[in-house]
Amino acid sequence: MAATFSDVxxxxxxxxxxxxxxxxxxxxxxxxHTERNRSIPDLLSSRxxxxxxxxxxxxxxxxxxxxENLLNIVTEFIEEFKAxxxxxxxxxxxxxHLDESTPHIHERHVFDCENKYGExxxxxxxALEALGFNLPDPNKPLSRRNNRKIAFDAACxxxxxxxxxxxxxxxxxxxxxxxxxxxxxxxxxxAKQKEQLxxxxxxxxxxxxxxxxxxxxxxxVSTAAYDKAVEVITDVVRTETxxxxxxxxxxxKKWVLSPERKAPQTTREYAAHRxxxxxxxxxxxxQTTATRLQEKLLKSEVRQKGKEQVKEKARDSVLQLxxxxxAEQTRRKPSEPPTAEKSENRFQ
Numbered sequence: 168m169a170a171t172f173s174d175v176x177x178x179x180x181x182x183x184x185x186x187x188x189x190x191x192x193x194x195x196x197x198x199x200h201t202e203r204n205r206s207i208p209d210l211l212s213s214r215x216x217x218x219x220x221x222x223x224x225x226x227x228x229x230x231x232x233x234x235e236n237l238l239n240i241v242t243e244f245i246e247e248f249k250a251x252x253x254x255x256x257x258x259x260x261x262x263x264h265l266d267e268s269t270p271h272i273h274e275r276h277v278f279d280c281e282n283k284y285g286e287x288x289x290x291x292x293x294a295l296e297a298l299g300f301n302l303p304d305p306n307k308p309l310s311r312r313n314n315r316k317i318a319f320d321a322a323c324x325x326x327x328x329x330x331x332x333x334x335x336x337x338x339x340x341x342x343x344x345x346x347x348x349x350x351x352x353x354x355x356x357x358a359k360q361k362e363q364l365x366x367x368x369x370x371x372x373x374x375x376x377x378x379x380x381x382x383x384x385x386x387x388v389s390t391a392a393y394d395k396a397v398e399v400i401t402d403v404v405r406t407e408t409x410x411x412x413x414x415x416x417x418x419x420k421k422w423v424l425s426p427e428r429k430a431p432q433t434t435r436e437y438a439a440h441r442x443x444x445x446x447x448x449x450x451x452x453x454q455t456t457a458t459r460l461q462e463k464l465l466k467s468e469v470r471q472k473g474k475e476q477v478k479e480k481a482r483d484s485v486l487q488l489x490x491x492x493x494a495e496q497t498r499r500k501p502s503e504p505p506t507a508e509k510s511e512n513r514f515q
Contacts, residue, residue: 172260176218176275179259180207180289183279187286216289218259219278223327224271225336232336234270238263241272243330248323255280255294295319357430360438363419367445416446 185207192204210216223241225232232240245258261274278294279287295315300322307313324340331338422428423438430438 172262172275175260176211176277177207179257179277180210183257183287184210184289187282187288190284190286191288210289215291217277218275219291220273220275221323222271222273224269225331225338226269228268231269234263234265236334236336237270237272240327240331240334240336241274243334244327245274247326247330251326252298255297291316357434360423360430360434364438364441364445367416367419367442413446416442 188205188207188210192201195201195203205213211218223237223244225237225240241261245261248256249258256276256278258274258276261272263270263272277289278291279289280294280297282288282290282293292309292315295318298319300315300318302309302313302315303317304313328338328340419442423442424436
């Protein structure tokens with residue numbers, strides 16, 4: 168009766184949830200909040216009420232079950248799934264995909280339950296509560312890390328493994344991501360983002376210490392250009408020492424906000440906000456440290472002492488440099504224009 172899976176899902180929603188939608192819209196009108204009105208297409212597209220999709224795959228690209236085994240196991244699983252959870256979790260459609268390197272099955276279902284008005288409405292947590300699932304930690308409140316969906320997924324995995332064993336397959340039951348013991352996939356993504364933020368913070372701390380350790384600069388500046396050297400040094404602190412790190416932070420932010428990331432939008436935005444905070448702290452630290460450094464170097468007693476020390480240590484080197492430049496100029500042809508020698512100083 169339907170040409171596509173989308174049509175199947177739309178027809179199911181229209182059949183089962185139209186009464187709920189119309190009644191809720193009437194209640195919204197009575198309290199003058201028609202902006203809250205929704206339609207069947209709205210339910211199908213909303214993150215809270217749309218069908219949930221599960222992908223079943225046994226093995227990896229290089230070592231996987233045959234398409235026939237996969238089909239038999241998942242078919243049996245779906246039948247058992249319907250028998251156990253079909254009162255509140257409805258399988259809408261599923262399909263075997265053989266167009267990629269590893270056979271896999273896409274299956275979509277929706278959770279629903281009777282609301283306080285006696286209407287059947289799509290609502291996941293209430294549906295799972297009606298099926299008898301408890302919170303993983305009953306002593307803690309309902310949250311993203313403590314909800315009945317976690318318990319439901321664990322029960323489904325266990326059921327799938329048992330069916331696979333009946334078909335002669337031995338599966339690794341402890342799921343891993345990137346060779347790490349099982350974490351919920353979203354938690355693993357969050358953990359990786361936290362590691363990256365920690366690495367950025369560590370780099371920031373390292374640079375802050377490096378910039379603060381500038382006492383030796385006094386012994387490395389030129390006598391004749393002391394004041395200019397102070398200006399150059401502080402400019403280097405503000406720019407050169409932070410370019411790569413700023414680029415790293417900006418690249419990480421782009422990576423976090425990229426649509427290819429599978430973490431929730433709110434999580435990615437929070438991670439990007441934290442990166443902006445790190446960047447702001449980084450810039451403020453650089454500016455403050457550079458300013459303090461310049462003030463210290465320009466204090467009369469420090470400036471005078473620095474000049475005297477540099478004169479004692481650098482006089483011979485300066486004379487040698489002048490003699491070399493004079494000799495090179497003498498060797499040049501009269502018509503040859505003089506060229507400036509580029510020098511580069513790095514302060515760490």
